[in-house]
Amino acid sequence: MDIPVENFLARLTDPEPSVRQLALIEIEEIAAATASDEVLEALVARVRDDDPTVRSLAIARLEDLGDPRAVPAIVAALEDGDEKVREAALTSLREFRTEASATALLPGIEHPNPEVREAVILALRDHRDPRATKPLVRATRDETARVRREAVITLAYLRSPESVSALRERLRDADPGVRRVAVGALDFFNAPVLVPDFIDTLGDDDWQVRREAAIVLGRSKVTQAIPPLLSALEDPYWQVRKEAVSSLGKLGAVAATEALVHLLDDLTSDIRKAAAQALGELGAASAHPALERLAKGDPDAEVRKAARHARDAIASARAVH
Structure with a gap:
């Protein structure tokens, strides 16, 4: 279908939301035209539309374009009052996987809104951009546990030696969910020097953290882990005992x-x-x-x-x- 760009742009500003919605659906059929700066600017403007369906569709079309210049507008949509718009923004951000889009995302790690910080860190996970290491290390000390948790998981994807010290700190985090993912993140480094940390974690107050430590120790191939795993056979939670049993077999x-x-x-x-x-x-x-x-x-x-x-x-x- 040959739809003139001028017609499309005019419909994007139509006072009737259904017309704007239909225009954003039909834009998929004029892919050749979507490369223009004029179309990009028009779509970015619709991310602030009064109608939430229009906002969601505009985000989806910006994702189709893949232009990293759209990233700041989509990051801003992470604070949208409509849940579906926020979900659309997060989904789209995870599809922008260029160096330029990562550059646009990085400042979001220190956004004032913790929900935005969390979402940006999640979006950065698929980029595996080493430039994110330092701000992510800072994010492991964020005041919000969910942000710390996502920062720890994303650092595990990067596997940078620079992050090991920060990840070890999170083994003593106030939040058990953060402690648990920190154990798993450190496991990626496969470093025998970390075994004492995992052994200490077998004494954690939270059974899920202890369970994770028991699993990781079985992969360590270090016989130093055998005595504490034997002690873990007395753990009050069967889930921990089960993993201790499995790890003893592996060792x-x-x-x-x-x-x-x-x-x-x-x-x-x-x-x-x-x-x-x-x-x-x-x-x-x-x-x-x-x-x-x-x-x-x-x-x-x-x-x-x-x-x-x-x-x-x-x-x-x-x-x-």
Whole structure:
């Protein structure tokens, strides 16, 4: 469909919202014309339209253009009074992935509105622009927990050594959600020097943080983690105990064999399943009778399956040797 740009621009300022809406829908069919500065300026103006549907459509069309000059206007829309407009702004910002658009987004990390700061940091995540490292490090000390959390997660994507110190600080954050994502973010660095930090985190007040620490320690491949993981088998939350069990298996903790065999009788099926899997990884011959019993008589089908696999793995290992 050949729609003159002049006609489109005139309809964008029509007093009837439905006319402006239809014009923004039809602009998709005149892609060649949308490269002009005049169209860009007209769309930016519609981001401040009285009608929320027009504002949302204008943001979507600016996303189609992909011109980084539109980014400040879309950032401003993150404060819009209409939830759908705010959602449209965030969605669009995540699609602007050029160096120029990242440049336009960076100042938003220090915007006065915490909701805007949070949204901008989320939008920057897909850019993985190293220039964001320093302002994101500052954002890890933001007064708003949600902003700190998004800053920590985004720094994990960047994996800059400059951020390690700030991320370690967040292991002691007042908000448990921030502490939890800090554990996961530091895991990306795969640095044995961080293992003591993860061990300390096994004593965190929040069970989800302890659970995350138990998972990360299993990936550390550091035997120093075995004693604290053994202690974590006494954690009051089964979710933490389960991950401690799995990590002991991954670390080849032969010293945990007796405790793991005991856990084959645990009341929680997930614990029994994890213990069976860990014993299979350890190749613990002494566990064979208990696994045989579990494979035949456990009330949970998943546990029986895990026990069979572990039993067969142990038998195969013994046959090889």
